Amino acid sequence: MLSITKFRTDPDLIAAGILAKGETVNIDEIIKLDEKYRNQVTELNAMRAERNQTSEQIARQKRAGEDASVAIKAMRELSDKIKSTELETGDILTEINNKMEYIPNLPHKSVPRGQDATDNVIVREWGQEPEFDFKPLNHLQLGTDLELFDFNRGAKISGSGFPLYTGLGAKLERVLINFMLDQHVENYGFLEIFPPFMTRRDSSRTTGQLPKFAEDMYHTDVDDLFLIPTAEVPVTNIHRDEILSETDLPKYYVAYSACFRREAGSYGKDTRGLLRLHQFNKVELVKFVRPEDSYQELESLTAQAESILQKLGLHYRVVELCSGDLSFSAAKCYDLELWAPGEQKWLEVSSCSNFEDFQARRGNIRYRRTADRKVDFVHTLNGSGVATPRLLVALLETYQTEDGTIILPPVLHEYMGIREIK
RNA sequence: GGAGAGGUGGCAGAGCCUGGCUGAAUGCGCCGCACUCGAAAUGCGGUUUACUCCUAGAGUAACGGGGGUUCGAAUCCCUCCCUCUCCGCCA
Incomplete structure (x- = not known):
């Protein structure tokens, strides 16, 4: 498996390497998927951070014997949003990994180029x-x-x-x-x-x-x-x-x-x-x-x-x-x-x-x-x-x-x- | 094949019954410092990984995998996988 980071930082190198191995891979597709994935993760992280904060607040309120129903109600909606985003994000990651599994290793720079x-x-x-x-x-x-x-x-x-x-x-x-x-x-x-x-x-x-x-x-x-x-x-x-x-x-x-x-x-x-x-x-x-x-x-x-x-x-x-x-x-x-x-x-x-x-x-x-x-x-x-x-x-x-x-x-x-x- | 137990950090091992301040006690190991001529022993401090973001820094995730319940799951439920023990069978 290649590192996904390399696809981001040096797509040309990956493309050249795969080509030298005589294979074809849609690199742009993977890069796009990865971009989409990272956007989702960023979004997810923010939502989760909010959930964690509110959760703590609910715990505090409950301990103090206060009513937490307002916070809980608000959280219900957020939780659903998180769940659906998680599902979507998971699918994207699976798709990326499935594609990555089929991508060959790259030849070392010292390897002579050739077909067969x-x-x-x-x-x-x-x-x-x-x-x-x-x-x-x-x-x-x-x-x-x-x-x-x-x-x-x-x-x-x-x-x-x-x-x-x-x-x-x-x-x-x-x-x-x-x-x-x-x-x-x-x-x-x-x-x-x-x-x-x-x-x-x-x-x-x-x-x-x-x-x-x-x-x-x-x-x-x-x-x-x-x-x-x-x-x-x-x-x-x-x-x-x-x-x-x-x-x-x-x-x-x-x-x-x-x-x-x-x-x-x-x-x-x-x-x-x-x-x-x-x-x-x-x-x-x-x-x-x-x-x-x-x-x-x-x-x-x-x-x-x-x-x-x-x-x-x-x-x-x-x-x-x-x-x-x-x-x-x-x-x-x-x-x-x-x-x-x-x-x-x-x-x-x-x-x-x-x-x-x-x-x-x-x-x-x-x-x-x-x-x-x-x-x-x-x-x-x-x-x-x-x-x-x-x-x-x-x-x-x-x-x-x-x-x-x-x-x-x-x-x-x-x-x-x-x-x-x- | 039958019956049962269990899967938590580099390792061992708590926590699960009684969900929230537990990324996780404690011990070992490892790293640094002190002590020492040096080492051992001892003392003090540190020590998971991955990811995301405009760096500093912050945030998120992960307690076998997946799903569910819930505002919130290592902890409750379902399911799959794996490991171990006993019995049976066999080399």
């Missing part, structure tokens, strides 16, 4: 493209041959997009999750969280999935719960409606969760294997930080996510999203993309975003500054650290050998108890 993914900027590349003296297979072929997963049976059980990992595939999945959690906890001081996988409506609103993207989520009708599309939802809501102490910041959380996405509208895209799924596993990093630190924290967050890929020795690149490709809630975002030699393409395995105070406003997540004891919204950030399916794709395809054996990178040897999968 083709305007994204490659910031850096790490490692070397693996070379093969044979034609590398894709993960589907490799995994099927080694019986690491079974998509047909997964589809039989739950439908397409629900992977069934088997044997060493299941173990590798578990090991990767453990490895990533351990790295973030031990090296960067993240607090490990195991969150609920279903959340209430309010929680999904904080992070921006609701109300705009309801159709992307799985929902249970009877209990009105939403299956989380990312651990970002429950973890960011840990501090909803709280006032943190500045000395508590920054707070770093890392959480594993299964992620559930309906992927409505993306049928036919990346349908093969593990590239796009309805259910997948992800380790998510979430930060609550002071506003003045958030852009520095975004850089370190990205580096922390990258460290996983580096330790696994995978070739990747960091892409800075252009304004038009940014998600609804993000002000700035880096994607990490792994090179998959079998697929012959870059696969997004992480998005590291700074939401500034956008989510904090929605979730009312604040902190008290030490210097002046004032409260202010925190900045929230999160990044995948990282998602497993595409990581597994790149891992299998990168470390394959001609006979189909997978030579595991050294950091996984102890976790797996073996050095290769064959």
Whole structure:
């Protein structure tokens, strides 16, 4: 949620930002509504002040045993007027808030302007493209041959997009999750969280999935719960409606969760294997930080996510999203993309975003500054650290050998108890 | 699923029966000052948030959400949501 004050003081900035995100919003309409709202509030305040004064007078008269019927009679009329104005004012405020809920966050000034993914900027590349003296297979072929997963049976059980990992595939999945959690906890001081996988409506609103993207989520009708599309939802809501102490910041959380996405509208895209799924596993990093630190924290967050890929020795690149490709809630975002030699393409395995105070406003997540004891919204950030399916794709395809054996990178040897999968 | 209790400030917890001087006692925490070489302890003072207005300053709102009764609601009534306890069922 953006601050309504900004609409008043700097409407052009808002307009430019929303435009850069490729959306259209009727800003004048909101400004007009806000003006109307404030006029009503001023009027209301005056009437209420009068009511309070007269009320006190009535109380005084009654205590003194005097007759207060004249004042009471006059108040009856005023009270009705107040009530009707309150109703009207409430409606206007609701209308404003409803509109505000659908307005995206603005891109940070450093974000390159652009329309879509083709305007994204490659910031850096790490490692070397693996070379093969044979034609590398894709993960589907490799995994099927080694019986690491079974998509047909997964589809039989739950439908397409629900992977069934088997044997060493299941173990590798578990090991990767453990490895990533351990790295973030031990090296960067993240607090490990195991969150609920279903959340209430309010929680999904904080992070921006609701109300705009309801159709992307799985929902249970009877209990009105939403299956989380990312651990970002429950973890960011840990501090909803709280006032943190500045000395508590920054707070770093890392959480594993299964992620559930309906992927409505993306049928036919990346349908093969593990590239796009309805259910997948992800380790998510979430930060609550002071506003003045958030852009520095975004850089370190990205580096922390990258460290996983580096330790696994995978070739990747960091892409800075252009304004038009940014998600609804993000002000700035880096994607990490792994090179998959079998697929012959870059696969997004992480998005590291700074939401500034956008989510904090929605979730009312604040902190008290030490210097002046004032409260202010925190900045929230999160990044995948990282998602497993595409990581597994790149891992299998990168470390394959001609006979189909997978030579595991050294950091996984102890976790797996073996050095290769064959 | 059955029965009951409860939702008040950063936290704990009064107030609700008996509506008005209660934005809310008290304690803890926090901030400042004093004492001290320093700290602890102690003492004194301060400490909700949001909004509106032409600033100073003033005003308004908020005691889970919404509605009602009333001149006036944290307090009375209705309704929804949430939390907890006991029983049942289940991992």
